[in-house]
Every structure is written in C-alpha cells, then in structure tokens.
Amino acid sequence: MPGEPGNQLHLLPAVRYLHVHNVHRCQFRPQPSLHPHQGGRARPQSKMKEEINQLQRLEQETKDRVTEFTEKKEAFRAVLSKEESRVMGSLEEKLGHLNNSLQSVQKDLYIRDTLINAKGENVIQDQAFIMEYSEVPQLGLKSCLEQLEAQEEVNEAQMKFLRAWTEKRLATVVIPDLDRDLHAALYGTVPILDANTAHPKLRLSDNNRKVAYNVVAQSFDDQDTRFNTSPQVLANQGFEGGRWYWEVYVPEDEGTWKVGLCKSHMDRKGPGSTSSLGYNASSWCLEFHGGKLNAVHNQIENPVTVESLEQVGVFLDYDGGTLTFFNVTPGKCLAPIYYYKHSFSGRLYPALSVSKTHLVIRDIFES
Structure with missing residues (x-):
C-alpha cells in the first residue's frame, strides 16, 4: 500500500537512480561553440574594416587623378602661352608692315595729287624733278596683304582665349596710322x-x-x-x-x-x-x-x-x-x-x- 512503510523502502533506490541520472545529463550536455567569424560583435567590425580599406583606395585614386589633371593643366597652359606669343607676335609684325605701307601709299598719293594739280611751265619742270628723285613706294597694300599667310590651326579653347585677349587690348590701342602731322x-x-x-x-x-x-x-x-x-x-x-x-x-x-x-x-x-x-x-x-x-x-x-x-x-x-x-x-x-x-x-x-x-x-x- 502506498501509505505503508514497507512500500516506501522499496521506492528509495529508484528515486536515487533517477536523480543521479539527471545530474549527469545536466553536467555533460555539449554546448555549441562560437566560431570567431560568427555571432556577437565580430561580424560588424570586419565589415567596417573592409569599408575603410575601400575608402582608402578611393582616396588614393582621387589623389592620383588630381595630380594627373594638374600636370595636364600646367602643360596646356605652357602650350597656350607659347602659342599666344607666337600668334600675337606675328600679327603685330604684319600690322606694322601694313601701317608702314599705308603711310607710304598716302604720301605717294599726296605727291601725285600735287603733280596733277600743278600748272605752269616752271611747275612742270618741278614735276619732272620730283618724279626723277622722289622715292615711290614699291610695297603697296595689295602685296602686303598677300603676305598675311593663314596661321596654323589651334583648338577652340585657344581661339576663345586669344579672341578675348585681343579685344581687350584693342580697346586701349590708339590706331597708329591716324598720324596727326599727316592730317x-x-x-x-x-x-x-x-x-x-x-x-x-x-x-x-x-x-x-x-x-x-x-x-x-x-x-x-x-x-x-x-x-x-x-x-x-x-x-x-x-x-x-x-x-x-x-x-x-x-x-x-x-x-x-x-x-x-x-x-x-x-x-x-x-x-x-x-x-x-x-x-x-x-x-x-x-x-x-x-x-x-x-x-x-x-x-x-x-x-x-x-x-x-x-x-x-x-x-x-x-x-x-x-x-x-x-x-x-x-x-x-x-x-x-x-x-x-x-x-x-x-x-x-x-x-x-x-x-x-x-x-x-x-x-x-x-x-
């Protein structure tokens, strides 16, 4: 009977067995191990390091591109300055030839007008003297214009720069062929x-x-x-x-x-x-x-x-x-x-x- 002492004595060994068995199960149950790249905070730190490396590579690439463009800019500036000096020097030289030729033509016209309008025997003798000893300009405007050869082609940026520079300079230039004494x-x-x-x-x-x-x-x-x-x-x-x-x-x-x-x-x-x-x-x-x-x-x-x-x-x-x-x-x-x-x-x-x-x-x- 459950309430009788004899029956309680018979149940004690079974209870002790169950208790010991459970304790062993709790002590020797295997625990899952954490891999160093799994779980916890290890994964976010690895991702941040990778992003930092990417940014550093991008930074270096950007610096390289800046250096490259800076070198190209300086090279282009040197070429543009040299081209500007060459073109403007040539234009000024030929403009000077034109002005000299124009003044020579004007003086020649003045001499010829004087001779055409002259009258009288004495004046005719003076005409012959002037025609014999006056230096008639040999270089006319036409021949001078023919010397204006086409310049070598330059790119659009150079032409824009030179055009702006020329307009700025011409705004302050006094036209050289308008000589006061000649007028x-x-x-x-x-x-x-x-x-x-x-x-x-x-x-x-x-x-x-x-x-x-x-x-x-x-x-x-x-x-x-x-x-x-x-x-x-x-x-x-x-x-x-x-x-x-x-x-x-x-x-x-x-x-x-x-x-x-x-x-x-x-x-x-x-x-x-x-x-x-x-x-x-x-x-x-x-x-x-x-x-x-x-x-x-x-x-x-x-x-x-x-x-x-x-x-x-x-x-x-x-x-x-x-x-x-x-x-x-x-x-x-x-x-x-x-x-x-x-x-x-x-x-x-x-x-x-x-x-x-x-x-x-x-x-x-x-x-």
Missing part, C-alpha cells in the same frame, strides 16, 4: 572767327582765334548774322567740298563748351533748339557740360568717354560724307572720339560755343 599736312586749316557772328557776351582775341565768355554783354550792332541767345560764334570761311582738318584747345573740367560745325542757314536769333549748336538738323558738335562729354546732333546726345582731353581735332570729309572728332594725344596721334555719317550739302562753317570758359583754335602750322 595737318594734307588737310590742315586754321579757322578765323567772325566777330560779326559772335554773341554779345563773347570776347575774341589772339587774332580772332580765341573766344572767351564775359558775364557782361558788350555793345555790338544787332546784325542778322549775330547770335543773340546762344553764346556761339562761327568762322569767317566755310567749306563746300574737299577734306578739312583743324584743332581746338579745350579746358579740362571747366564751364561749358562746344566744338562743331553748322550749315550757313542755322538760326541765329531766338531761344530754342533751332539756334543751339548740335540741337538741330543743321549742326553737329562735341559738347562738354556738367563734367560730361557728348556728341550731339539734332537733339540726340551720344555720351563718350575720354581719359584726358586737351585738344580736339575735327576732320571733315565733305565729299565722303563723314565728320570725325578726335582726341589729339601728346604723342601726336589721333584717337577717334565720335564720327557722323551724313550726306552734306550747302556751305558748312566751323563753330564754337563757350559759357564761363574759353576756347582757342590752334595754329597747326606752327612748329
């Missing part, structure tokens, strides 16, 4: 101002080549030819053809002045634009007012910029239909300021206007 010798004239056209507040002096502004009006006869509103004066001789060149000394940053040209029928009386130089269809001028310089015709003001202006040269090609204003540089070159294209008609007169300043017509034939 003075071929077309020069010295206008003399006409006192009968001068506004009452203008005073003439220096053999009527200088005009100055007076605050108080002078007592003059009110002739039909005299300006009575605008402070202006005309030359006593006009032009109906040919080429003419004259110069005017102008003040810097002082008062208001105009240097120009007008037709004989421009109004002399009354207020308004019809009698103001440059502000009607019958006149053209270079005007300095309020510290600004403008080329003016028919009330249209065209702003111009000049670094330093002491002398204004005026060149009229009546038959060619051009009027050009020049800056006469200290080196006796003519730097164009502005020019007008117009079909001229009638007699044209040099004209000046001053307010609170003065202007002087230069005698261009004085040494």
